[in-house]
Amino acid sequence: MHGSQVTSLAVLLGAAGGLFTGCSSDAWFGSGPGAEAAVTTPSGVQSGLVDVVYTLSGEDVSETDISVSFSEGGSTFRRATEGPGGDGTENLSVSSTGEVHTFVWDSGADLEGARASSVVIRIQPEDGTGD
Numbered sequence: 001m002h003g004s005q006v007t008s009l010a011v012l013l014g015a016a017g018g019l020f021t022g023c024s025s026d027a028w029f030g031s032g033p034g035a036e037a038a039v040t041t042p043s044g045v046q047s048g049l050v051d052v053v054y055t056l057s058g059e060d061v062s063e064t065d066i067s068v069s070f071s072e073g074g075s076t077f078r079r080a081t082e083g084p085g086g087d088g089t090e091n092l093s094v095s096s097t098g099e100v101h102t103f104v105w106d107s108g109a110d111l112e113g114a115r116a117s118s119v120v121i122r123i124q125p126e127d128g129t130g131d
Contacts, residue, residue, distance in 0.1 A: 034058055034060055034061055034064070034125065034126075035056050035057070035058040035061050035064040035094045035125035035126070036056070036057050036058055036125070037054050037055070037056055037066065037123045037124070037125050038054060038055045038057070038098070039052065039053070039054040039121070039123055040053045040054065040055075046107070047107065047108065048106070048107060048108045049083040049084070049085075049104050049105070049106055049107075049108075050083075050104070050105045050107050051086070051102050051103075051104055052068075052102065052103045052104070052105050052121055052123070053100065053101070053102050054100075054101055054102075054103065054123050055098040055099065055100050055101070056092055056093070056094045056095075056098065056099050056101060056125060057094060057095065057096060057097065057098040057099070058094045058095075058096070058125075059096050061094050062093065062094055062095070063091050063092060063093055063094055064092055064094050064125045064126050065089055065090045065091065065092065065125075065126045066089050066092060066103070066123055066124060066125050066126065067079070067089065067123075067124045067126070068080040068082070068089065068103050068105070068121065068122065068123055068124075069121075069122045069124070070105070070110060070119055070120065070121050070122070071119070071120045071122070072111075072118065072119055073118055073120075074118065074120045077120075077122060078110070080103075080105050080106075080110060080121060081105070081106040081109040081110050082103065082104060082105070082106065083104035083105060083106035083109075084104065085102075085104045086101075086102045086103050086104035087101040087102055087103070089103070092125075094125075103123065105121060107119075
């Protein structure tokens with residue numbers, strides 16, 4: 001995915017049943033022309049359908065598609081299951097000042113109700129509208 005910036009959201013799982021707790025800061029990885037994503041880490045204990053709020057900004061594109069993946073532990077990533085609501089993953093607006101969007105992650109489906117010591121969500125914008 002050339003020319004994209006990847007942002008990861010790290011979350012730690014808390015109590016049983018796939019609950020997790022947000023971290024207090026955003027993390028940036030990579031750089032390049034095109035859209036950039038900045039993820040706002042959710043606060044408090046989360047479970048089930050989790051709103052992942054992020055901002056898409058850039059000078060070179062007006063809209064983009066995104067891919068969302070997750071990893072338990074941060075090494076191997078799988079596609080994140082999208083829950084109902086949110087802005088979806090296609091034709092999302094981008095501006096130089098930043099456009100706020102929400103991806104609803106179905107953590108219950110992906111984690112199958114299990115606990116994990118750490119989970120990373122990655123939002124990766126495509127260069128332009130994508131396919």
